[in-house]
Amino acid sequence: MATQKKGRYGEFGGQYIPETLMNALLQLENQYEKFKNDKSFIGEFEFYLKEYAGRPSLLYFADRMTKDLGGAKIYLKREDLNHTGSHKINNVIGQALLAKRMGKKRLIAETGAGQHGVATATAATLFNMECEIFMGKEDMERQALNVFRMRLLGAKVRPVLSGTGTLKDATSEAMREWASRIDDTYFAIGSVVGPHPYPMIVRDSQSVIGREVKTQIMEKERRYPDYIIACVGGGSNAMGLFHPFIEDKEVNMIGVEAAGEGVNTVRHAAAIAKGSVGVLHGMKSYFLQDRDGQIDPVYSISAGLDYPGIGPEHAHLYSSGRAQYVPATDNEAVEAFKYLTRVEGIIPAIESAHAVAYAVKLAPTLPKDKIIVVNISGRGDKDVYSIAKYMGEDISSEG
Amino acid sequence: MGRIQDKFDELKNINTKALITFVTAGDPTIEATKKIVSEIEQKGADLIELGIPYSDPIAEGPVIQAANIRALKNDIKIKNIMDAVMEMRTQVKVPIVYLLYYNCIFQYGADKFFDDCKNSGVDGVIIPDLPFEEQDEIKDTALKYSIDIISLVSPTSKDRVERIARSARGFLYCVSSLGVTGTRESFDTNFEEFFSIINKSVTIPTALGFGISTPEHIKKLKGYCDGLIVGSAIVRRVGESSTEDEAVAKVGEFVSSLRSAMDE
Numbered sequence A: 001m002a003t004q005k006k007g008r009y010g011e012f013g014g015q016y017i018p019e020t021l022m023n024a025l026l027q028l029e030n031q032y033e034k035f036k037n038d039k040s041f042i043g044e045f046e047f048y049l050k051e052y053a054g055r056p057s058l059l060y061f062a063d064r065m066t067k068d069l070g071g072a073k074i075y076l077k078r079e080d081l082n083h084t085g086s087h088k089i090n091n092v093i094g095q096a097l098l099a100k101r102m103g104k105k106r107l108i109a110e111t112g113a114g115q116h117g118v119a120t121a122t123a124a125t126l127f128n129m130e131c132e133i134f135m136g137k138e139d140m141e142r143q144a145l146n147v148f149r150m151r152l153l154g155a156k157v158r159p160v161l162s163g164t165g166t167l168k169d170a171t172s173e174a175m176r177e178w179a180s181r182i183d184d185t186y187f188a189i190g191s192v193v194g195p196h197p198y199p200m201i202v203r204d205s206q207s208v209i210g211r212e213v214k215t216q217i218m219e220k221e222r223r224y225p226d227y228i229i230a231c232v233g234g235g236s237n238a239m240g241l242f243h244p245f246i247e248d249k250e251v252n253m254i255g256v257e258a259a260g261e262g263v264n265t266v267r268h269a270a271a272i273a274k275g276s277v278g279v280l281h282g283m284k285s286y287f288l289q290d291r292d293g294q295i296d297p298v299y300s301i302s303a304g305l306d307y308p309g310i311g312p313e314h315a316h317l318y319s320s321g322r323a324q325y326v327p328a329t330d331n332e333a334v335e336a337f338k339y340l341t342r343v344e345g346i347i348p349a350i351e352s353a354h355a356v357a358y359a360v361k362l363a364p365t366l367p368k369d370k371i372i373v374v375n376i377s378g379r380g381d382k383d384v385y386s387i388a389k390y391m392g393e394d395i396s397s398e399g
Numbered sequence B: 001m002g003r004i005q006d007k008f009d010e011l012k013n014i015n016t017k018a019l020i021t022f023v024t025a026g027d028p029t030i031e032a033t034k035k036i037v038s039e040i041e042q043k044g045a046d047l048i049e050l051g052i053p054y055s056d057p058i059a060e061g062p063v064i065q066a067a068n069i070r071a072l073k074n075d076i077k078i079k080n081i082m083d084a085v086m087e088m089r090t091q092v093k094v095p096i097v098y099l100l101y102y103n104c105i106f107q108y109g110a111d112k113f114f115d116d117c118k119n120s121g122v123d124g125v126i127i128p129d130l131p132f133e134e135q136d137e138i139k140d141t142a143l144k145y146s147i148d149i150i151s152l153v154s155p156t157s158k159d160r161v162e163r164i165a166r167s168a169r170g171f172l173y174c175v176s177s178l179g180v181t182g183t184r185e186s187f188d189t190n191f192e193e194f195f196s197i198i199n200k201s202v203t204i205p206t207a208l209g210f211g212i213s214t215p216e217h218i219k220k221l222k223g224y225c226d227g228l229i230v231g232s233a234i235v236r237r238v239g240e241s242s243t244e245d246e247a248v249a250k251v252g253e254f255v256s257s258l259r260s261a262m263d264e
């Protein structure tokens, strides 16, 4: 590890980005290195996480679910209870504070499910910055509620029509916008993806999830969990949970990818299960692509997991064998969504429901003294409309 | 020496500058591209950039993005483009360089890619998402097949210019302004200052690109560098044409007007 190249996780990561952005990235790295150890910066970050986002989020023992499944003990990390309804706020508070210290006046971001967009729009309001969110046209339809929330918060939402009109294209478009307004604009990327230093910055701010879990589980169980499970789009909620546990080899880390209609169909977004090493959005990682390097159109019921790649540090955790990645289909996720709602009275985001789906499979296969922690990365209010549609029910008020 | 350097030397001797033109390969078909390239050469282009269509061209504006989509609709492969270049090489004499995204080379396999470039008659590659720091991955392979990796500098490069310019090959691609490709009305960049930094360390020819779209731009900018690059303004004409013949005619006429502006 000592000879590791800067910004690399094994062979993954790097800075594959147009020259126009290079100095901006180097400056970002430099400023981040300066502030991340700065007491007043850390103090401010912790203040807003606690007083504004509502941290620490709870680690809840899912008693009914545990009994119902009849195996390992299940704990839920309640990121859905954060202000704005998901883990995305952790990252955005960190980056918005950094942007302010760097003298930037405008935040831009890409969004898939709209949770990162809402979190960014919220931070822009809180810190008095201008805000523009890039969102695929198809996602704007799937997540109309979040589009409205962003607009209420005063952000501009720019529809992205290029490519497949989803998260991948929104990310490309936000990068293009950044390249044309570097001076006053900060690009607040929403997951552990993109060129270095973004995967590191996002991981560092999300790691609060795993650090809290360590403390909370020690209090409740006097030991670390046997399994920690999170859904993976770009991988920020999973990396936030995993990272503090990387050196604790007895803790099994499992990322759950979106298998859409199944990994053996062409309609899924399982970059680890079905992808290969490639380069996109500034990083070398696993991507779904053809042999000419064209990125495949991907699909998931969950807009937040509908991305053809995965963050570079996950690619490394996978290829080094430290973490495991498994797929969950639309169907399994929807069943898990309904299950958690009915059994625990918690409506999870459809993204998080992918992680729940795997826990539901795993728990009964384990003895009762094993412990599983599942990250509930967000709440499901935003999803009820599309879930109803999936179930064939019409809940529109015009009806 | 290679075609690129020979071309710039030749132009210097006759006291003019290089007109570098960009088209997206396979837009709308590879047959059309062959005709357009041949026409462009006849109407006075000195170097041809062929864009390899890509699903996620992050340095490209709407015009070239649309061209990529048109080309990819026909399921064009890099191999088809290599074959087309080899065929064109029987008559096209000017240097040809590819513009493509790094993932295309990475998937194709760098060794095979540069070998095929050499065999087809491609002289260089411009890789917008492979900055100086990441070039080590393929530098030696490109060198082995004598293919120039053409480096870019932009107005934001500042202290990076020296390092990039010193090790650059072929010609140095100087990006006119912030943002992505696409036509621009005017430029905010202070070119005197930009090129004074560049000229301190560069030993190869320089060419300015991004946004150059009219004969007036050519007249105004040709004094700063050794060549000017016109992309979106050509690609737009291809996109606006309803037949291949119309595209050839429109592009040919436009390139003539650029040539006249350059030689004036």
Ligand SMILES: Cc1ncc(COP(=O)(O)O)c(C=O)c1O
Pocket (backbone or CB within 6 Å): A086, A087, A112, A113, A114, A115, A116, A190, A191, A192, A231, A232, A233, A234, A235, A236, A237, A238, A303, A304, A305, A349, A351, A352, A377, A378, A379
């Ligand atoms: C609730 C929720 N969970 C998970 C994700 C996936 O992102 P990541 O993999 O970066 O956590 C999203 C993305 O929009 C989300 O909104």
